[in-house]
Amino acid sequence: MKAYWIAQVDVTDPEQYTEYTQRAPTAFALYGAKFLARGGRSIAMEGRETPQRSVVIEFPSYQHAIDCYNSPEYQQAKAQREGVATAEIIIVEGAPLGEDGV
Template sequence: MPAYFICTMTVHDPETYLQYTARTPATVARHGGRFLTRGDAVATVEGPAFTERLVILEFPDRASAMAWYDDPEYQSACAFRRAASTGRMILQEGRENTKDPDPKIE
C-alpha cells in the first residue's frame, strides 16, 4: 500500500532552504517516491488560514518511505532544511479500501 509523507514548514532562510530542495529529488526517486505537490499554492477552504509551505510525497509503501527518510544522503540534505525552516513531517499509510473506509474514530 502506498505511504505518504505530508510535510509542512515555515521557511525563514530561502537561500539555505534551496540547498535542501536541490538535493531532495534524486533521493526521493531512488526510493521509488514522487512529489504529489511541492510548495504549490494552498487554498484554505475552512478553518484558520494555512500559511506554511506544503509538500506531499508518495512512496510505494511505508518501508520505502522510511528508507528514503533514513537514507544518509537525504539526512545530509536535511541539515539545510533544519537550518532554514521549522516544520513537521508526518507519515500516513494509504488503504486498499478507498471507497468507504472504516473512519477509525477512537
C-alpha cells in the same frame, strides 16, 4: 500499499533553503517518490495557520517512505534545512482500495 509523506514547511531563509531542495531529490528518486502536491495554494480550514509550503509525496510502500527519511542521502539534505526552515513531516500508510476503487 502506498504510503505518503505529509509535510508542512515554513522557510525563514529561502536562499539557504535551496541547498535542501537541491539535495533532497536524490533520496526521493532512490525510493520511488512521486510528488502529489508541492507548495501550491493552500488554506487551513481547521487547526494551525497555513504553513508556507504544504507537500504530499507518494511512495510505493510504508517501508520505502521510512527508508527514504532515514537514508544517508535524505539526512544530508535535511541537515541543510536546519536553521533555515521548520518542518513537520508525518508518514501515513495509504488505505486499501475497495472494489469500487475508493
